[in-house]
Amino acid sequence: MTTSLAQNVLPLWNGPAPQSHGSTPDDIPTLTLFPPEKSTPLTSAIIVCPGGGYQMLAGDYEGANEARYFQGQGIAAFVLKYRLPSQGYRHPVPMLDAQRAIRLVRSHATDWKIDPAKVGIMGFSAGGHLAATVDTHFDSGNPQASDPIDQQSCRPDFAVLVYPVISMQDGVTHPGSKANLLGPNPDPALVTSLSNEMQVTPQTPPTALVHAEDDATVPIENSRLMFSALQKAGVPSVLNEYPTGGHGFGYGPDQKNAPPGWLDKVYDWLKGQGLMP
Secondary structure (H helix, E strand, C coil): CCCCCCCEEEECCCCCCCCCCCCCHHHCCEEEEECCCCCCCCEEEEEEECCCCCCCCCCHHHHHHHHHHHHHCCCEEEEEECCCHHHCCCCCHHHHHHHHHHHHHHHCHHHHCEEEEEEEEEEECHHHHHHHHHHHCCCCCCCCCCCHHHHCCCCCCCEEEECCCCCCCCCCCCHHHHHHHHCCCCCHHHHHHCCHHHCCCCCCCCEEEEEECCCCCCCCHHHHHHHHHHHHCCCCEEEEEECCCCCCCCCCCCCCCCCCCHHHHHHHHHHHCCCCC
16 A cells, blocks of 8 residues: 555554554554645645455555545645454444544644645545545544544544445445444444434535446445435535446546546535635
8 A cells, every 4th residue: 555655654553553453464554644745834634545345445546546646736645544344343443543544634734734624534435434434423532632642633624435335224335345344233223323324414524425327336326315415414515426437446547437537526626615725
Protein backbone atom coordinates (compact mmCIF):
# COMPACT_ATOMS: atom_id res chain seq x y z
CA MET A 1 0.00 0.00 0.00
CA THR A 2 3.00 2.28 0.33
CA THR A 3 4.51 4.06 -2.65
CA SER A 4 7.54 6.20 -3.35
CA LEU A 5 5.33 9.25 -2.94
CA ALA A 6 4.14 8.20 0.48
CA GLN A 7 6.39 9.63 3.15
CA ASN A 8 4.89 8.12 6.27
CA VAL A 9 3.08 4.99 7.39
CA LEU A 10 1.69 5.66 10.83
CA PRO A 11 0.11 3.17 13.22
CA LEU A 12 -3.22 4.48 14.49
CA TRP A 13 -2.28 3.73 18.08
CA ASN A 14 0.99 3.77 19.98
CA GLY A 15 1.04 0.25 21.31
CA PRO A 16 -1.62 -2.41 20.77
CA ALA A 17 -4.83 -1.24 19.12
CA PRO A 18 -8.09 -1.75 21.06
CA GLN A 19 -9.38 -5.32 20.84
CA SER A 20 -6.11 -6.40 19.19
CA HIS A 21 -5.45 -10.12 18.91
CA GLY A 22 -1.71 -9.89 18.31
CA SER A 23 1.16 -7.93 16.83
CA THR A 24 1.31 -9.06 13.19
CA PRO A 25 0.77 -6.52 10.38
CA ASP A 26 -2.86 -7.69 10.17
CA ASP A 27 -3.32 -6.62 13.80
CA ILE A 28 -1.93 -3.11 13.32
CA PRO A 29 -4.16 -0.57 11.56
CA THR A 30 -2.24 2.19 9.80
CA LEU A 31 -2.54 5.39 7.83
CA THR A 32 -0.30 5.96 4.82
CA LEU A 33 0.24 9.68 4.22
CA PHE A 34 0.45 11.17 0.73
CA PRO A 35 1.50 14.77 1.43
CA PRO A 36 0.19 17.46 -0.91
CA GLU A 37 2.39 18.30 -3.88
CA LYS A 38 1.45 21.97 -3.70
CA SER A 39 2.25 24.08 -0.68
CA THR A 40 -0.78 25.93 0.69
CA PRO A 41 -1.27 27.67 4.04
CA LEU A 42 -3.99 25.20 5.09
CA THR A 43 -5.42 22.39 3.00
CA SER A 44 -8.14 19.76 3.18
CA ALA A 45 -7.53 16.14 4.08
CA ILE A 46 -9.16 12.96 2.83
CA ILE A 47 -8.89 9.45 4.27
CA VAL A 48 -9.47 6.68 1.71
CA CYS A 49 -10.94 3.33 2.80
CA PRO A 50 -10.32 0.61 0.20
CA GLY A 51 -12.98 -1.99 -0.49
CA GLY A 52 -12.73 -5.76 -0.55
CA GLY A 53 -15.91 -7.15 0.97
CA TYR A 54 -14.54 -6.86 4.54
CA GLN A 55 -12.36 -9.78 3.39
CA MET A 56 -9.30 -8.02 1.91
CA LEU A 57 -8.22 -4.52 0.88
CA ALA A 58 -7.98 -3.31 -2.74
CA GLY A 59 -5.30 -0.85 -1.73
CA ASP A 60 -4.20 0.40 -5.16
CA TYR A 61 -7.16 1.16 -7.44
CA GLU A 62 -9.36 1.93 -4.41
CA GLY A 63 -6.70 3.59 -2.28
CA ALA A 64 -3.28 4.76 -3.43
CA ASN A 65 -4.45 5.85 -6.89
CA GLU A 66 -7.10 8.14 -5.42
CA ALA A 67 -4.65 9.41 -2.80
CA ARG A 68 -2.23 10.40 -5.56
CA TYR A 69 -5.04 12.20 -7.37
CA PHE A 70 -5.89 14.32 -4.33
CA GLN A 71 -2.19 14.77 -3.56
CA GLY A 72 -1.84 16.33 -7.00
CA GLN A 73 -4.66 18.74 -6.16
CA GLY A 74 -2.76 20.04 -3.15
CA ILE A 75 -4.70 17.97 -0.63
CA ALA A 76 -3.32 15.82 2.18
CA ALA A 77 -4.44 12.27 1.38
CA PHE A 78 -4.28 9.13 3.45
CA VAL A 79 -4.97 5.46 2.81
CA LEU A 80 -6.43 3.58 5.75
CA LYS A 81 -5.44 -0.01 6.40
CA TYR A 82 -8.23 -1.08 8.72
CA ARG A 83 -8.46 -4.40 10.52
CA LEU A 84 -10.60 -6.99 8.79
CA PRO A 85 -13.22 -9.50 9.87
CA SER A 86 -11.32 -12.10 7.83
CA GLN A 87 -8.52 -11.64 10.39
CA GLY A 88 -10.91 -11.96 13.32
CA TYR A 89 -11.98 -8.31 13.60
CA ARG A 90 -15.73 -8.00 13.18
CA HIS A 91 -17.79 -4.91 14.05
CA PRO A 92 -17.06 -2.59 15.79
CA VAL A 93 -13.32 -2.87 15.09
CA PRO A 94 -13.23 -1.52 11.49
CA MET A 95 -15.39 1.42 12.62
CA LEU A 96 -13.10 2.09 15.57
CA ASP A 97 -10.12 2.16 13.21
CA ALA A 98 -11.81 4.61 10.83
CA GLN A 99 -12.95 6.87 13.65
CA ARG A 100 -9.45 6.83 15.10
CA ALA A 101 -8.01 7.76 11.70
CA ILE A 102 -10.10 10.93 11.62
CA ARG A 103 -9.10 11.84 15.17
CA LEU A 104 -5.43 11.19 14.35
CA VAL A 105 -5.45 13.44 11.27
CA ARG A 106 -7.17 16.22 13.22
CA SER A 107 -4.63 15.91 16.01
CA HIS A 108 -1.83 16.52 13.47
CA ALA A 109 -3.59 19.39 11.70
CA THR A 110 -0.92 21.92 12.64
CA ASP A 111 1.99 19.62 11.75
CA TRP A 112 0.52 18.71 8.37
CA LYS A 113 -0.94 22.16 7.56
CA ILE A 114 -4.48 20.79 7.44
CA ASP A 115 -7.67 22.69 8.17
CA PRO A 116 -9.19 20.59 10.99
CA ALA A 117 -12.66 21.56 9.75
CA LYS A 118 -12.02 20.00 6.32
CA VAL A 119 -11.16 16.39 7.13
CA GLY A 120 -13.19 13.95 5.06
CA ILE A 121 -13.50 10.25 4.37
CA MET A 122 -13.87 8.29 1.14
CA GLY A 123 -14.73 4.63 0.73
CA PHE A 124 -15.34 2.02 -1.93
CA SER A 125 -17.74 -0.94 -1.77
CA ALA A 126 -17.33 -2.43 1.73
CA GLY A 127 -14.94 0.46 2.42
CA GLY A 128 -17.87 2.63 1.37
CA HIS A 129 -19.94 0.97 4.06
CA LEU A 130 -17.19 1.74 6.55
CA ALA A 131 -17.06 5.38 5.41
CA ALA A 132 -20.87 5.60 5.52
CA THR A 133 -20.80 4.15 9.04
CA VAL A 134 -18.40 6.88 10.16
CA ASP A 135 -20.57 9.39 8.25
CA THR A 136 -23.51 8.45 10.48
CA HIS A 137 -21.89 7.22 13.73
CA PHE A 138 -19.61 9.81 15.31
CA ASP A 139 -18.89 11.73 18.49
CA SER A 140 -17.25 15.01 19.42
CA GLY A 141 -14.38 13.36 21.29
CA ASN A 142 -13.77 12.84 24.98
CA PRO A 143 -12.28 15.96 26.58
CA GLN A 144 -11.32 13.89 29.64
CA ALA A 145 -9.35 11.30 27.66
CA SER A 146 -5.73 10.82 28.67
CA ASP A 147 -4.83 10.26 25.01
CA PRO A 148 -5.03 13.69 23.32
CA ILE A 149 -6.02 12.04 20.03
CA ASP A 150 -9.17 10.69 21.69
CA GLN A 151 -10.09 14.25 22.63
CA GLN A 152 -10.66 15.01 18.94
CA SER A 153 -13.98 14.67 17.14
CA CYS A 154 -14.36 11.70 14.79
CA ARG A 155 -17.08 13.37 12.72
CA PRO A 156 -15.89 13.68 9.13
CA ASP A 157 -16.51 17.04 7.48
CA PHE A 158 -17.53 15.30 4.25
CA ALA A 159 -17.85 11.82 2.81
CA VAL A 160 -17.42 10.31 -0.65
CA LEU A 161 -19.09 6.92 -1.09
CA VAL A 162 -18.26 5.02 -4.27
CA TYR A 163 -20.44 2.01 -5.20
CA PRO A 164 -20.91 1.64 -1.46
CA VAL A 165 -22.57 -1.04 0.56
CA ILE A 166 -24.92 1.15 2.58
CA SER A 167 -27.57 -1.16 3.98
CA MET A 168 -27.33 -4.39 5.95
CA GLN A 169 -30.95 -5.20 5.12
CA ASP A 170 -31.47 -8.44 3.20
CA GLY A 171 -32.38 -7.88 -0.43
CA VAL A 172 -30.37 -4.66 -0.63
CA THR A 173 -27.05 -5.40 1.07
CA HIS A 174 -24.04 -7.22 -0.30
CA PRO A 175 -24.46 -10.58 1.49
CA GLY A 176 -20.73 -11.31 1.69
CA SER A 177 -19.89 -8.01 3.33
CA LYS A 178 -22.74 -8.42 5.80
CA ALA A 179 -21.72 -11.95 6.74
CA ASN A 180 -18.07 -10.99 7.14
CA LEU A 181 -18.76 -7.89 9.25
CA LEU A 182 -21.61 -9.15 11.43
CA GLY A 183 -21.24 -12.92 11.38
CA PRO A 184 -24.11 -15.41 11.22
CA ASN A 185 -27.49 -14.50 12.69
CA PRO A 186 -26.65 -10.93 13.77
CA ASP A 187 -28.82 -9.07 16.26
CA PRO A 188 -31.60 -7.28 14.31
CA ALA A 189 -30.81 -4.09 16.24
CA LEU A 190 -27.22 -4.22 14.99
CA VAL A 191 -28.43 -4.79 11.41
CA THR A 192 -30.58 -1.67 11.75
CA SER A 193 -27.79 0.37 13.33
CA LEU A 194 -25.41 -0.47 10.49
CA SER A 195 -28.00 0.08 7.77
CA ASN A 196 -26.64 3.57 7.37
CA GLU A 197 -29.51 4.89 5.26
CA MET A 198 -31.57 4.56 8.46
CA GLN A 199 -29.07 6.54 10.56
CA VAL A 200 -28.92 9.82 8.60
CA THR A 201 -29.70 12.99 10.54
CA PRO A 202 -29.40 16.72 9.75
CA GLN A 203 -25.95 16.51 11.41
CA THR A 204 -24.67 14.01 8.82
CA PRO A 205 -21.84 15.64 6.84
CA PRO A 206 -22.10 16.64 3.16
CA THR A 207 -21.94 13.44 1.14
CA ALA A 208 -21.24 12.56 -2.49
CA LEU A 209 -22.22 9.17 -3.90
CA VAL A 210 -21.06 7.46 -7.10
CA HIS A 211 -22.62 4.29 -8.51
CA ALA A 212 -23.10 2.49 -11.83
CA GLU A 213 -26.58 1.32 -12.75
CA ASP A 214 -25.19 -2.00 -14.03
CA ASP A 215 -23.45 -2.86 -10.75
CA ALA A 216 -24.26 -6.56 -10.32
CA THR A 217 -22.43 -6.90 -6.98
CA VAL A 218 -23.72 -4.03 -4.84
CA PRO A 219 -27.14 -2.87 -6.09
CA ILE A 220 -27.39 0.82 -6.90
CA GLU A 221 -30.37 0.87 -4.56
CA ASN A 222 -27.83 1.22 -1.74
CA SER A 223 -26.74 4.63 -3.00
CA ARG A 224 -30.29 5.65 -3.91
CA LEU A 225 -31.56 4.88 -0.41
CA MET A 226 -28.70 6.84 1.14
CA PHE A 227 -29.20 9.80 -1.18
CA SER A 228 -32.93 9.87 -0.45
CA ALA A 229 -32.24 9.89 3.29
CA LEU A 230 -29.67 12.66 2.94
CA GLN A 231 -32.03 14.78 0.89
CA LYS A 232 -34.87 14.23 3.35
CA ALA A 233 -32.59 15.35 6.20
CA GLY A 234 -31.50 18.45 4.30
CA VAL A 235 -27.88 17.34 4.07
CA PRO A 236 -25.90 18.71 1.08
CA SER A 237 -25.52 15.69 -1.15
CA VAL A 238 -25.18 14.47 -4.71
CA LEU A 239 -25.59 11.08 -6.40
CA ASN A 240 -23.68 10.65 -9.63
CA GLU A 241 -25.24 7.68 -11.44
CA TYR A 242 -23.57 6.17 -14.48
CA PRO A 243 -25.25 3.74 -16.89
CA THR A 244 -22.20 1.49 -17.09
CA GLY A 245 -19.10 0.76 -15.05
CA GLY A 246 -20.11 -2.32 -13.12
CA HIS A 247 -18.60 -2.84 -9.70
CA GLY A 248 -15.07 -2.12 -8.53
CA PHE A 249 -14.08 0.30 -11.28
CA GLY A 250 -11.92 2.37 -8.95
CA TYR A 251 -9.54 4.90 -10.41
CA GLY A 252 -6.32 4.66 -12.37
CA PRO A 253 -4.85 4.00 -15.80
CA ASP A 254 -5.71 0.29 -15.74
CA GLN A 255 -9.35 0.75 -14.75
CA LYS A 256 -10.77 0.61 -18.27
CA ASN A 257 -14.42 0.33 -17.26
CA ALA A 258 -14.40 3.38 -14.99
CA PRO A 259 -16.86 6.12 -16.00
CA PRO A 260 -14.73 8.89 -17.52
CA GLY A 261 -14.11 11.82 -15.22
CA TRP A 262 -16.01 10.48 -12.24
CA LEU A 263 -13.38 11.57 -9.72
CA ASP A 264 -13.03 15.02 -11.29
CA LYS A 265 -16.80 15.44 -10.92
CA VAL A 266 -16.63 14.52 -7.24
CA TYR A 267 -13.74 16.90 -6.67
CA ASP A 268 -15.61 19.74 -8.39
CA TRP A 269 -18.66 19.15 -6.20
CA LEU A 270 -16.58 19.15 -3.03
CA LYS A 271 -14.85 22.33 -4.17
CA GLY A 272 -18.24 23.90 -4.82
CA GLN A 273 -19.19 23.08 -1.23
CA GLY A 274 -16.09 24.92 0.01
CA LEU A 275 -14.47 21.69 1.17
CA MET A 276 -11.53 21.59 -1.24
CA PRO A 277 -8.96 24.25 -2.14
